[in-house]
Amino acid sequence: MNSIFFVDEERYRQGVEKIVSDAHEQYEKICYISFNDPHHIVVKMLTQVLxxxxxxxxxxxxxxxxxxHEVEKGTFLVDTANIFNVYVFLKDLIMKEEVDALFLDSASALIVKHNHLPLKEMMETMLLDVGAHGCDTMTLAFKEHSGHEVLQHISTLMGRSMFI
Structure with missing residues (x-):
């Protein structure tokens, strides 16, 4: 199932930790893609929470x-200069590693950093392709972006929308 979680900016970290903790209990293999924090911050948070x-x-x-490139086992750095290549990398990784859940942190970062791109179409295609491989998605966004056209567009693909 595709889910989107809206969080207040000041409760962002707690929202991430809750989603990560719940995903850890529910899924066998989770891909956490961060458009916000560098890998060392994400890895540190994961080891503290789980x-x-x-x-x-x-x-x-x-x-x-x-x-x-892979910087350590299970941790990859990707080039965001060509966001389409990130999508291709994710799709291949999900198939190769048999990932059953994708956590996107965050749609808000994509909106802010890559608003010049066709994000509606890219997000829709990614959600459909990932779902076709049996992989659920959890997308995080700031509450202030809940009315943004990208999130409104993909909301039809979401089985669940929650404000946390």
């Missing part, structure tokens, strides 16, 4: 890089 963070693959899409 007794076993081995279920998580971390993809750092927080800034532009020269290429895609």
């Amino acid at each position: 007794p076993d963070s081995e279920k998580f693959i971390v993809v750092d899409a927080s800034k532009t890089r020269k290429d895609v």
